[in-house]
Amino acid sequence: MGIPDFIVSLRERIGTAPLWLSGVTAVILDGPRVLLVRRSDTGEWAPVTGILDPGEGPAVAAWREAEEETGVAVEVERLVAVGTTGEITYPNGDRASYLDLTFRCRYVSGEARVNDDESLEVAWWPVDALPDMSADFLARIRNALDDGPGTRFVRPGDDVPRPAGDARGPAA
Numbered sequence: 001m002g003i004p005d006f007i008v009s010l011r012e013r014i015g016t017a018p019l020w021l022s023g024v025t026a027v028i029l030d031g032p033r034v035l036l037v038r039r040s041d042t043g044e045w046a047p048v049t050g051i052l053d054p055g056e057g058p059a060v061a062a063w064r065e066a067e068e069e070t071g072v073a074v075e076v077e078r079l080v081a082v083g084t085t086g087e088i089t090y091p092n093g094d095r096a097s098y099l100d101l102t103f104r105c106r107y108v109s110g111e112a113r114v115n116d117d118e119s120l121e122v123a124w125w126p127v128d129a130l131p132d133m134s135a136d137f138l139a140r141i142r143n144a145l146d147d148g149p150g151t152r153f154v155r156p157g158d159d160v161p162r163p164a165g166d167a168r169g170p171a172a
Contacts, residue, residue: 002117006054016093022052023085023098025137026062027144028074030107034127034141037069037119041091045131047140049100062103070122072110080104081143081152085136104144 003011010019026048028035036045050065052058059076066074081102089095112122125131127145130138143152 004051004053007051011094016095018087018095018097021096021098022058023049023100024052024058024062024065025049025100025102025140026066026074026076026105027080027102027141028066028070028072028105028107029127029144030124032127033124034130034144035070035072035107035112036123036125036131036133037114038121038123040118040120043120044137045125045133046137047102047144051098058101059103062101062105066105067110068116069118070110071113071115073108074105075108077104077106079151080146081140083153100140102140102143 007019007021028048034047037048038045048062048065048069050061050069052061056064058079062076063074066072079101081100083100083102085098085100087095087097112124114120114122127141130141
């Protein structure tokens with residue numbers, strides 16, 4: 001789908017200034033494999049991610065993004081992690097930070113394929129032989145694979161990586 005219309009409208013007013021957005025990650029599992037996309041903006045392998053549309057529920061957004069980006073139907077099983085990203089600068093200069101809600105999703109049906117312009121490739125990977133990707137995306141996948149109870153989140157005092165140049169320095 002590309003950049004949502006409401007983001008395009010905001011960017012017309014504020015240019016590339018930083019935005020704080022709500023996003024989702026859909027870690028799509030089918031037995032011992034996970035569905036990944038190779039992003040067209042960075043070339044990086046990652047789980048399915050996306051921005052919530054205004055008024056949209058997070059689990060609905062994860063379900064929608066899975067279908068939009070890969071053509072597969074999923075069942076959103078549970079929320080596995082709540083986190084934030086540092087500021088991301090996209091190739092076009094736009095800057096954003098995200099509150100990310102990571103969901104464990106179970107593959108239901110459909111043939112995985114590149115289904116929009118946000119991905120260069122879509123492929124199933126064995127969970128024990130993942131391609132190179134950021135530590136953040138690997139952590140999201142690990143959280144989805146963990147069958148333990150509860151949702152992971154950062155507590156006050158946890159060691160949190162800060163964006164480069166953050167005047168507060170490392171988290172206490």
